Amino acid sequence: MSTDYRPEELLAVTLAKLIRAVPTHHIAVGAASPVPAAACWLAVKQGAPVRLSLLHKRSGNPFTEGTRELFDLTGQGRIDLFFLGGGEIDGQANLNLIGTGAWPGREVRFPGSFGSAFMYFMSGRTILFREEHSPRVLVEKVANISAPGISEPGVYRRGHAQALVTGRCVFTFHPDRGRFSLTSVHEGETVESVRAMTGFDFDVEGEVPQTPAPTAEELALLRGSVCDEMMETYPEFCARVFNRKLAA
Amino acid sequence: MNPTDIESMAASVPDGALIALPPDNSLPSVALAKALIRKGARNLRLLGVPVSGFATDILIGAGCVASVQTSAVSLGEAGFAPRFTAALKAGTITITDATCPAIHTMLQAAEKGVPFMPLRGIIGSDILANRPDWKVIENPFDANEKIVALPALHPDIAVFHGAMADSHGNIYVGRRRECGTIAHASKRALVTVERVVEGNFLEDEKLASGTINATYISAFAIAERGARPAALLDQYGFDAAYVSTYARAAKTDGGFADWCAEHVFEARAEAAE
Numbered sequence: 125m126s127t128d129y130r131p132e133e134l135l136a137v138t139l140a141k142l143i144r145a146v147p148t149h150h151i152a153v154g155a156a157s158p159v160p161a162a163a164c165w166l167a168v169k170q171g172a173p174v175r176l177s178l179l180h181k182r183s184g185n186p187f188t189e190g191t192r193e194l195f196d197l198t199g200q201g202r203i204d205l206f207f208l209g210g211g212e213i214d215g216q217a218n219l220n221l222i223g224t225g226a227w228p229g230r231e232v233r234f235p236g237s238f239g240s241a242f243m244y245f246m247s248g249r250t251i252l253f254r255e256e257h258s259p260r261v262l263v264e265k266v267a268n269i270s271a272p273g274i275s276e277p278g279v280y281r282r283g284h285a286q287a288l289v290t291g292r293c294v295f296t297f298h299p300d301r302g303r304f305s306l307t308s309v310h311e312g313e314t315v316e317s318v319r320a321m322t323g324f325d326f327d328v329e330g331e332v333p334q335t336p337a338p339t340a341e342e343l344a345l346l347r348g349s350v351c352d353e354m355m356e357t358y359p360e361f362c363a364r365v366f367n368r369k370l371a372a
Numbered sequence: 373m374n375p376t377d378i379e380s381m382a383a384s385v386p387d388g389a390l391i392a393l394p395p396d397n398s399l400p401s402v403a404l405a406k407a408l409i410r411k412g413a414r415n416l417r418l419l420g421v422p423v424s425g426f427a428t429d430i431l432i433g434a435g436c437v438a439s440v441q442t443s444a445v446s447l448g449e450a451g452f453a454p455r456f457t458a459a460l461k462a463g464t465i466t467i468t469d470a471t472c473p474a475i476h477t478m479l480q481a482a483e484k485g486v487p488f489m490p491l492r493g494i495i496g497s498d499i500l501a502n503r504p505d506w507k508v509i510e511n512p513f514d515a516n517e518k519i520v521a522l523p524a525l526h527p528d529i530a531v532f533h534g535a536m537a538d539s540h541g542n543i544y545v546g547r548r549r550e551c552g553t554i555a556h557a558s559k560r561a562l563v564t565v566e567r568v569v570e571g572n573f574l575e576d577e578k579l580a581s582g583t584i585n586a587t588y589i590s591a592f593a594i595a596e597r598g599a600r601p602a603a604l605l606d607q608y609g610f611d612a613a614y615v616s617t618y619a620r621a622a623k624t625d626g627g628f629a630d631w632c633a634e635h636v637f638e639a640r641a642e643a644a645e
Contacts, residue, residue: 156448180397182603190550191398191422192480195473199492221444227502228467233460235452236444238423239472241500242493270471272496278518279495360449 129338132159132365133346137338139163142251142287150175151205152194158361160207160253165350181357195242204248208240212266215324216302217273217285220266227268237270244271249283257290263323274302293318294335303327308335373541373586378593381562382407387414392527392554396425396602399548401533401564403598406636409434419527421554422472429453433628441468443475450619455628469499474522481524482557488521530558533599537565541586542573546605555588564595
């Protein structure tokens with residue numbers, strides 16, 4: 125029985141499963157991340173004992189020592205999970221938030237690295253999330269590395285990418301071999317269709333299942349108590365995805 | 373300490389100064405950025421602490437800026453910063469990319485008066501490859517670890533907007549403590565505030581922890597809604613409509629010039645009448 129759901133709802137449910145797959149005490153979420161934020165709230169509403177620190181929460185913001193506090197916490201190992209994306213992401217999980225062409229982004233300049241060159245190393249783990257799944261985003265080799273997917277011996281590194289979730293599929297990252305494998309494909313996609321839209325080579329081990337569709341219980345939580353929590357920080361997202369608007 | 377007026381404050385900023393600015397979620401003084409445009413500031417070197425937003429984009433658009441050191445330039449929900457993007461393409465500004473905690477660490481080294489501080493991460497990023505001023509050293513306590521040493525960074529001037537000043541020139545910024553960091557690390561701090569209130573915040577236990585001591589403050593000026601379109605603590609919110617109107621207008625040189633004439637020059641002339 126398939127229930128009607130929006131792509132963002134499938135992505136939030138899929139991310140929530142990846143969050144709950146590993147013991148997680150403390151997650152930090154940035155401003156431009158409504159889908160990861162929804163996934164975190166869903167994991168909380170499903171009973172995961174997770175502390176959520178939303179960087180851009182205006183009322184009751186968790187940080188009282190300025191924006192450096194997030195990085196200090198992460199440096200100490202107090203953040204288990206962070207989310208990152210990229211203008212480009214390659215098959216070794218290198219991220220490019222700088223731009224294409226010669227440094228510093230002579231062709232197309234992206235906004236910049238933000239804290240990725242630190243958070244990617246020092247968070248317990250990172251889930252990569254990028255809705256657009258196309259050969260221009262998922263490239264063989266990024267034009268500029270703002271944060272590397274793996275590090276050489278002698279460089280302190282606490283964590284790596286756990287997975288890459290896109291609008292078409294879920295990849296698992298293997299830091300030991302520096303490659304992704306295909307974990308599941310979303311409804312309507314196949315291994316071949318994903319391969320055609322991916323600029324990097326990835327591993328396929330056996331039969332690749334379909335990403336499970338959201339259940340009625342998951343959708344009820346997302347559209348109910350998760351949306352309630354998100355209204356202040358992500359009003360546009362709540363209006364677009366959950367069709368819920370702030371009372372005038 | 374008595375308040376000065378914002379135009380004299382802008383006049384005290386020399387061309388070529390290295391100016392530290394907080395981003396749109398942390399009390400930028402958009403009012404002083406506009407006054408710097410009116411004064412015709414040139415060759416400013418801007419430091420985003422740790423990223424850059426609206427104030428940086430309008431200063432670039434008005435031709436006030438030679439270089440930017442930052443970890444990102446963005447208008448948030450309104451997208452890429454249009455004047456930054458155009459100036460970078462035209463080659464009229466240079467950018468030195470950093471990563472957020474590196475900016476904080478360089479300023480914290482300056483606060484402490486030490487020549488450098490180490491920071492983990494960064495190694496293997498092309499940011500490091502493009503920062504000859506950042507050095508990879510051996511951890512002196514563990515020969516098996518390589519770590520980045522970042523030099524202390526002393527901006528010439530810290531610029532931000534406080535919620536209020538008291539009779540002594542102490543500035544209340546609440547939890548936005550990065551404003552304290554840039555005030556501590558910079559040679560001068562020029563601050564705009566919503567209002568001045570009687571008394572001494574340092575005598576009030578609830579206010580003291582969110583207050584920057586006047587020791588660090590060179591001058592302050594009253595600028596009501598001086599952070600606008602950025603938010604000011606719990607006092608007013610982010611003006612998303614103002615920023616998206618700007619983002620649309622500033623896509624072209626002419627659009628930016630019209631926006632600037634209306635929102636930087638005419639708005640001031642009306643206020644002065």
